[in-house]
Amino acid sequence: MGVMRIGHISIKVMDIAAAVKHYENVLGMKTTHIDAQGNVYLKCWDEWDKFSLILTPSDQAGMNHVAYKVENDADLDALQKRVEDYGIKTEILPADALPFVGRTLRFNLPSGHQMRLYAKKECVGTDVGTMNPDPWPDDIRGAGVHWLDHCLLMCEMNPEKGINKVAENTKFMMEVLDFYLAEQVIVGPDKNMQAATWLFRSSTPHDIAFVAGPRQGLHHLAFFLDNWNDVLKSADVMAKNKVRIDVAPTRHGITRGETIYFFDPSGNRNETFAGLGYLGQPDRPVITWDEEHLGRGIFYHTGELNVAFTEVYT
Amino acid sequence: MGVMRIGHISIKVMDIAAAVKHYENVLGMKTTHIDAQGNVYLKCWDEWDKFSLILTPSDQAGMNHVAYKVENDADLDALQKRVEDYGIKTEILPADALPFVGRTLRFNLPSGHQMRLYAKKECVGTDVGTMNPDPWPDDIRGAGVHWLDHCLLMCEMNPEKGINKVAENTKFMMEVLDFYLAEQVIVGPDKNMQAATWLFRSSTPHDIAFVAGPRQGLHHLAFFLDNWNDVLKSADVMAKNKVRIDVAPTRHGITRGETIYFFDPSGNRNETFAGLGYLGQPDRPVITWDEEHLGRGIFYHTGELNVAFTEVYT
Amino acid sequence: MGVMRIGHISIKVMDIAAAVKHYENVLGMKTTHIDAQGNVYLKCWDEWDKFSLILTPSDQAGMNHVAYKVENDADLDALQKRVEDYGIKTEILPADALPFVGRTLRFNLPSGHQMRLYAKKECVGTDVGTMNPDPWPDDIRGAGVHWLDHCLLMCEMNPEKGINKVAENTKFMMEVLDFYLAEQVIVGPDKNMQAATWLFRSSTPHDIAFVAGPRQGLHHLAFFLDNWNDVLKSADVMAKNKVRIDVAPTRHGITRGETIYFFDPSGNRNETFAGLGYLGQPDRPVITWDEEHLGRGIFYHTGELNVAFTEVYT
């Protein structure tokens, strides 16, 4: 009941052919649809719904919207009421406003990012099927990512003006969409400002994350890998494909995730993220990171944030 | 809302000192309480509640009960009504009927196994804490299992007498406790008998499993490891401790899990189970295994079931 | 100077097409030559010489000969003298007696197995080349084994008749071919019979091994994998290809190797063997296993030898 997981993300790319090549050859996704406007829809081998990524041609990079899937169609009505009651305007898009997707609840997060909720998307099955399946298909390409795992959205924070969209988003996600808080970064002289949060609805450490920055944007979209060995393979694949790597293999203190950050040809940051980390549970004590330990929270090994990581996003 | 995950399992052991040594030195759990009756309570380093395993002295092996944790105390009342309405008698145990545990709903599954639901257990925190935590503690012992992951219960199946407790349990868990079906084994001349099922409430492939056998029993209790390398370490630890191994490192076709089966000194089967496998989701298409592929479903590599695996349980 | 490593092995197969399919699709080798007699020559992607495996059509399985490569052509003359001086007859085969191979010293080990030494074989390069190479090629198939690593030969042992070909072979390899002893199994009432030995010339724990049995034969030929994760992938590949697995993933106590044993379609036993284990060195203290611990020496986890493993060979 309610939100289950991230369903898809729609991002802008400046060279659609280069982008498709990147998501197919490096990440290992497959194109499942191209619409009349030239938008390209892709899925990962271990996803069963028609697509999890939409590439839209544009003159800049960035996110159009992120969509989460809810369990039942009726959830959309219940959640629409709760979102409206919270004071946020919503709109219901009819079925097929996006191809293969049922009616969709659209609204903006307090940070301004467009979010969508939907209950139905054409199910095409994973690449291993449902009868006596193998654990992985024979034709894996590139990093062979399993699924779109989460996104991290940059939210405006300006303490002098009293703006903290991280805190506002977090409150909204918890109170209205029933997300749970896994981890948070608390900063400020009074140690009371949420500068970053990681929230979940599934049992993974995060299905969405918000981090403070000077302006709204997309920090990264992340894809799931099984383990640290797949992270190495993924990095090797990037090297072979001359992908621009932002942060080479390391571990996050936050979520314990094993990770690589890199960029698609338009500059949208991608992550290959490995391991369950821990079981996200409503009663799991919330983890808090303070400013002194934030570096190690982000990059556990070096404890150092590279400038690009926090300042460059789309 | 509703059941979150497995909370603990209470098992009988014939030599309590040997059992404690096994669960501490091989699995890496810590004793957190010993009650007046000599029952020993243990937890894993990555669990936050007071215990997940109760060892009770006995003259035989086997399970006393398995308990699942629900999100809210009020869930217990709602679920009691649903269980009773389904035609199963229930009882509410008062808080502290088990030490550190709140009021508890007790009933028997159709298979006869005792199940308990509770909402509260003393939270003592994981071994890495909640402020700027390390990904793992310094004093890991043995296999260093993260948490009690699931149990597999053997249920009576006798087609000639029309008895199939696997199907009855599965129906009950789905209709009354809102579990989702991840995978099933379908057998019989008409291919319509559920001989085994794997069900989840969290986003892992299974929180409980039922397999058909000649009589009711406990097949195994399973503990979570991060990955295949931890499975090797776990097997090495077993070898060093002269643990009786049932099935050496392999992969399950079902759940994709990487695994070892072995026995505690009383003969209760343990499993160290690694990897998320895939994301359990309400809308994930159910996977079905037929009789011809069952061997590979259980032990993917050899495709052969050893006799002990299906016939020996407690 | 002297023997460097195993160069190739020539084995008999009963269905050449099935064998080629096995070594290509499961192991990941490539056919590099087929001669007029229908013998098929294959190499692994990380080998630079023309071939490391010869499949010869036959009505039974087993080994024709095993060949080791020496560093310099002159080594052949020096070694011929030493072998002859030791009392073993030798023969020099002219260059191209085997295609792409230089002149070759042929003789039989005390156990009766045919061994060959050669200094030259056509070098065709690894699949990643020598200019700015990637760590692995893009078109890896199946398990993607790196190279032929070693073979294990079964040697007749009959204490009642005073026959111990393991000890005889070992003495010959050490005294004449300058091999070093890494590990040995010592059995018998007086604990003085070498029932198995592992010997090396490279810095790996073994380049050849001898184990006692009722008759001479080939126990297995082994291929190198990087690590335990590749062992899992290798086992998955075998499952997909319905390969008959003898022993699922486990660790050897002897050599510390991570391993799977399985059979080619003719019944020749293969091994995929992972990890360096330890550095083989002339001054490394020799490791000894006694009868009581032999099971764990072979299969470290279970400590149990399956009957097939010791009795079935070609």
Place this chain on the structure above:
Amino acid sequence: MGVMRIGHISIKVMDIAAAVKHYENVLGMKTTHIDAQGNVYLKCWDEWDKFSLILTPSDQAGMNHVAYKVENDADLDALQKRVEDYGIKTEILPADALPFVGRTLRFNLPSGHQMRLYAKKECVGTDVGTMNPDPWPDDIRGAGVHWLDHCLLMCEMNPEKGINKVAENTKFMMEVLDFYLAEQVIVGPDKNMQAATWLFRSSTPHDIAFVAGPRQGLHHLAFFLDNWNDVLKSADVMAKNKVRIDVAPTRHGITRGETIYFFDPSGNRNETFAGLGYLGQPDRPVITWDEEHLGRGIFYHTGELNVAFTEVYT
């Protein structure tokens, strides 16, 4: 016959207590001796000789000497003659000039680094012993490195003055000490200057390496780990111990090694290096890297050299 492997390295440290803590708690070595001058001798658990690292108190960091072990005592005389004949002065140190070490041949490489060769050092055995050994001991600390694997020496290169100590060292090592060249970096307008070389005597890709720099020095000493998972554990251990990391987990293109670079408290660079990579063999085709691909040769994933890596050494 001849050089077998690196035997030990003697380095200068500015705070002996901090250094011992580092090599014991982070690397996992054990102190085996402290001499009257306060020099501390340590070994890794998988080494059998008395020590592989000597820490000497000093007011600066850097290397005193590096020592390689030869197979036979007589090799020292033969090699002395060859070194002298090559035009390099030598000296024979008596047994026990260094505690537990036999007579030692001392000379300077063309680059000015002091090298020593010895044939005997007290053998104390690995931590798992030689009778039915476990694959690893129970009391592993920190990263649990197996052995000192190699060192990389910075050698003066000044094309304008016609100085290339990399090439001079390489020629000496190959012609006099019978090392084999595994890989080289070739630079310059005429692509004829060896700016870096990797050489071996064992079957690993390198036992020593030389890289061009403005002045002579020690770039790093490297310790062996089994695999990429141990690299992650090693990085986690460094984070827990607040070790200064130079380069987080990545892969070398050269040698294929999986690696982390970090510093001891005095600023001597350490490496934990994992995996065999490939089998070093006299007849393996030499790998060459050109200037355009050098970045990827060093750090395969990002392809970028950080400034500190090439300019900071001791």
